[in-house]
Amino acid sequence: MDLRPTQATTRAGTADDGADAVLLAWGLTVLWHPDPARVGERAVLSALDAGGDAALSRLEPSFAAPGGAARPLDDTRLSRRPLTLRPATGGGIVIARGDSATSLAVDGEAVAGACTMTPGQLAGGAVLLLGGAVVLLLHRLDPQLDPGLPRWGMIGDSAGLVAVRRAIARIADLDVPVLVRGATGTGKELVARALHDAGRRRGGPFVAVNMAAVPVELAAAELFGAERGAFTGADRRRPGWFTEAHGGTLFLDEIGETPDAVQPLLLRALDSGEIQPVGAAVARRIDVRLVAATDADLEAAVAGRRFRAPLFHRLRGSEIVLPPLAARRDDLGRLLVTFLREELERIGEPHRLDAGADWLPASIVARFARAPWPGNIRELRGAARQLVIANRGRERAALDPGLEALLAAPVATESQAAGPVVAAVFDTPPRASGERKPADISEAELMAAMRAARFRPHAAARHLGIPRSSIYDLIARSRSLRTAADLGRDEILAAATAEEGHIEAMAAALEVSASALRRRMRQLGME
Numbered sequence: 001m002d003l004r005p006t007q008a009t010t011r012a013g014t015a016d017d018g019a020d021a022v023l024l025a026w027g028l029t030v031l032w033h034p035d036p037a038r039v040g041e042r043a044v045l046s047a048l049d050a051g052g053d054a055a056l057s058r059l060e061p062s063f064a065a066p067g068g069a070a071r072p073l074d075d076t077r078l079s080r081r082p083l084t085l086r087p088a089t090g091g092g093i094v095i096a097r098g099d100s101a102t103s104l105a106v107d108g109e110a111v112a113g114a115c116t117m118t119p120g121q122l123a124g125g126a127v128l129l130l131g132g133a134v135v136l137l138l139h140r141l142d143p144q145l146d147p148g149l150p151r152w153g154m155i156g157d158s159a160g161l162v163a164v165r166r167a168i169a170r171i172a173d174l175d176v177p178v179l180v181r182g183a184t185g186t187g188k189e190l191v192a193r194a195l196h197d198a199g200r201r202r203g204g205p206f207v208a209v210n211m212a213a214v215p216v217e218l219a220a221a222e223l224f225g226a227e228r229g230a231f232t233g234a235d236r237r238r239p240g241w242f243t244e245a246h247g248g249t250l251f252l253d254e255i256g257e258t259p260d261a262v263q264p265l266l267l268r269a270l271d272s273g274e275i276q277p278v279g280a281a282v283a284r285r286i287d288v289r290l291v292a293a294t295d296a297d298l299e300a301a302v303a304g305r306r307f308r309a310p311l312f313h314r315l316r317g318s319e320i321v322l323p324p325l326a327a328r329r330d331d332l333g334r335l336l337v338t339f340l341r342e343e344l345e346r347i348g349e350p351h352r353l354d355a356g357a358d359w360l361p362a363s364i365v366a367r368f369a370r371a372p373w374p375g376n377i378r379e380l381r382g383a384a385r386q387l388v389i390a391n392r393g394r395e396r397a398a399l400d401p402g403l404e405a406l407l408a409a410p411v412a413t414e415s416q417a418a419g420p421v422v423a424a425v426f427d428t429p430p431r432a433s434g435e436r437k438p439a440d441i442s443e444a445e446l447m448a449a450m451r452a453a454r455f456r457p458h459a460a461a462r463h464l465g466i467p468r469s470s471i472y473d474l475i476a477r478s479r480s481l482r483t484a485a486d487l488g489r490d491e492i493l494a495a496a497t498a499e500e501g502h503i504e505a506m507a508a509a510l511e512v513s514a515s516a517l518r519r520r521m522r523q524l525g526m527e
Contacts, residue, residue, distance in 0.1 A: 024140035024159060025049050026093075028056070030063060031127070031333035032135035032365035034075060035355040040157065040334040041065050044143045048087060055082035056130075057100065066157055067147030077131035078102050085138070091119040091501070093138065095128070105129040108370060119502050125329045129366045137330050137369065152194035154187070155338055156331025160323035164191065171318045172198035177270060179255075179315045180293040182322030185378030188293035189253060191320060196249040201289055204248025207241050212254035219262045224269070225277035242275050242286050249289045255315065256296035256307060267311045290315070297447050303479045304443035325373040325380060332369050335377060339384035347392055360397050367399075367407045438470040447480050455513040484516035489524050492517075 026048040030041045041063035045054040058078035062070035079101040088094045096114035097104055104111045107127050117126045125139030142159045149165055172195050180188045196206045214222055225240025241250055269275050274283040292315050301307035344350050352359035373379050390400040441464055453459035461471035475481050495506040507514040
């Protein structure tokens with residue numbers, strides 16, 4: 001049964017209210033070019049969306065930066081005779097060399113004649129290495145960009161990032177609290193600063209606090225202040241972060257780490273605009289715009305009664321979800337060039353990225369583009385620094401053993417690339433089975449493990465260090481998880497429409513494993 005919709009375009013947006021949903025079209029984004037100034041340029045392949053062929057050569061199509069002039073790739077290592085891209089049955093794309101002399105590799109595999117890129121392969125974009133010199137990403141992109149939309153230091157024009165910037169522009173001048181969500185390293189503080197700089201409070205202070213770094217016993221005093229003598233060691237009056245941020249913005253990162261005793265005080269501050277310093281007899285009025293951020297599953301924390309539901313709902317006056325780097329690979333080229341340029345300037349070698357310098361092999365950029373980057377932009381920046389240091393003084397960059405190991409990790413999966421990821425991903429080795437007791441696994445940890453394992457129970461059990469049999473008991477007792485057997489036909493059909501029938505993306509949206517979803521669809525006669 002073919003569950004894919006007939007539309008040639010898909011939608012993308014943030015998790016705010018759907019107002020940023022846009023129609024996407026097939027296109028190409030330059031991830032690397034011998035002239036680094038061209039990285040980030042894009043070409044819309046309208047012919048593919050119309051069911052026709054698109055040509056790719058030295059002379060066509062034309063690429064342009066937002067608001068810039070259009071021009072071909074124009075590199076002599078690319079043939080004038082074009083490669084051909086055409087739609088394939090089932091939603092994929094065929095790319096054929098024909099009589100073109102341009103060498104071609106797709107996602108690291110050399111192509112002698114033609115290859116078919118599947119919908120799953122294309123979900124996060126396919127990396128094309130042309131002539132050993134140019135790297136392109138074939139993917140869905142927003143064909144209409146507003147060059148006047150402020151960037152606020154955010155690098156890239158991916159559909160997900162543009163939606164974030166549009167959301168910032170829409171809500172920055174409002175005083176409603178904002179909850180910024182996204183995996184570690186995606187730039188949540190940058191969004192908070194953008195909300196401050198674009199709003200009416202830009203002239204006031206911006207105070208950033210990491211709640212995970214605040215000792216539990218001092219959290220109330222640090223947030224709301226404390227009078228002298230209020231507790232042992234309080235030898236002077238503390239103003240508190242709310243007072244320091246008066247007239248401006250208070251950014252509370254890792255909001256899920258707020259101690260339970262402090263949560264009702266924080267809720268009162270949001271509801272009444274008043275704070276009561278520790279040891280003070282009366283409350284004080286405060287004028288603060290609150291922005292909070294988390295990479296945790298707050299819904300699971302609320303279900304497990306580790307985070308108060310009223311505070312959670314109050315913090316979500318508006319919500320912005322940052323996409324992981326795996327979901328915005330079209331931005332990777334510009335991010336990488338920016339980070340490399342910064343590091344090269346530090347060591348006095350900025351000329352390495354001059355046009356035609358030939359310091360950075362295109363094959364390295366192609367490998368960077370295929371990497372999963374679980375640490376997101378922060379991890380990419382560190383890798384760029386490592387590449388520069390390892391190749392200091394060299395005319396041609398090469399990968400050191402550390403980067404070789406990093407880039408040898410499994411490529412981003414379809415479910416990772418399909419959209420924003422809020423749950424944490426594993427950055428530690430799996431534990432040996434039996435190392436932990438199932439009773440020690442919290443609801444939030446179970447949910448994070450299942451999401452990181454793409455809802456495959458055996459994989460989640462291996463990472464949690466518990467027997468396979470125990471994971472099923474935890475799932476059965478969980479208030480947040482369900483099995484594929486709980487899914488009905490209408491819910492599956494709705495997911496199929498939203499995800500264009502791609503099983504892996506549907507499974508991620510429905511929060512079940514892909515294999516279990518296939519079994520359920522067979523039970524319902526849907527395959």
